[in-house]
Amino acid sequence: MTADVQQSEAGDDLLALDRQVCFALAIANRAVLAVYRPLLEPMGLTHPQYLVMLALWGKAPMAVKEIGTALQLDSPTLSPLLKRLEASGLITRTRSRADERQLDVELTEAGAALRAEAVKIPPAVIEKLGVSLAELEELHDVLTRVNQAALRAGALDQ
Secondary structure, three states: OOHHHHEOOOOOEOOOHHHOHHHHHHHHHHHHHHHHHHHHHHHOOOHHHHHHHHHHHHOOOEEHHHHHHHHOOOHHHHHHHHHHHHHOOOEEEEEOOOOOOOEEEEEOHHHHHOHHHHOOHHHHHHHHHOOOHHHHHHHHHHHHHHHHHHHHOOOOOO
8 A cells, every 4th residue: 555545635644543534433322322212211212213203203103114215224123123112102003904924013002102202302402412403413414425425336236
């Protein structure tokens, strides 16, 4: 490898930890999830469970496969989440009448009611982070474009 490849035009090391997008994303992920944790705890939800509930609050019922697609999760990851949410009394899973191979997920009355508590989460996150809604929306847009590019590059193909 030549020195040209190891150094950017500005002379910075391309392998410097603080220049890595993957590092910045990993740190931001841990830090932001740490902000969510105490907010979700009183609701009895982990962050992955919260994401499932968000999907269902937006469109219920949903097939398990639809939830997996929406959250970009595979079945071995999603199934335990759904089992725990069902054990908590927030969702039900039933065989689809249209296709017995498919499981449909619906909110229970308790699951639907939990939405009233959940609406407090986004403003609380914004307040704890101390950034503006506009900054978070801009970050969301950039991350969405990065995710789409990664998917086009085959990031989740297996």
